[in-house]
Amino acid sequence: MNNERTTAILDVDGATCTSCVYTIEHVGKRIKGVNDVYVDRASHQIQLDYDGNPDTVEKLITVVQRIGYNARLQQ
Template sequence: MKHAVLDVDGATCTSCVYTIEHVGSKLKGVHECFVDRNTSQIQLDYDGNPETLERIIELVDRIGYTAVINQADQPVS
């Protein structure tokens, strides 16, 4: 299992947070999806498959928000 931090834009209310967490946690490969409104971030525990990250980002975009991988969370090459 891997952990990722996504920066999310537009999730400013309780309903926004609930929607992202509820839909995100049902996505195959996602073990836990937590949105912190104060930091505008999604904390994600997932199966480590890069496609899972792509799917969660696409899902967040489809429901009306924008998510990107937090630059500080990306490995240094």
């Protein structure tokens, strides 16, 4: 089991209200390997604290897209 903790920043489009933020954070925290998710509406970013596995980031992106928002990892 990987105990590494890594942070990633993702850009997110469409998350403009409190409900949007809550939904992304709530659903994101349920993904295995995610330690914490914080959505900043003002900067249109998601801060992800996760286990270091790149698949965890991809899972979050997929979930965010399924609930109706566009997310992509910052370069």
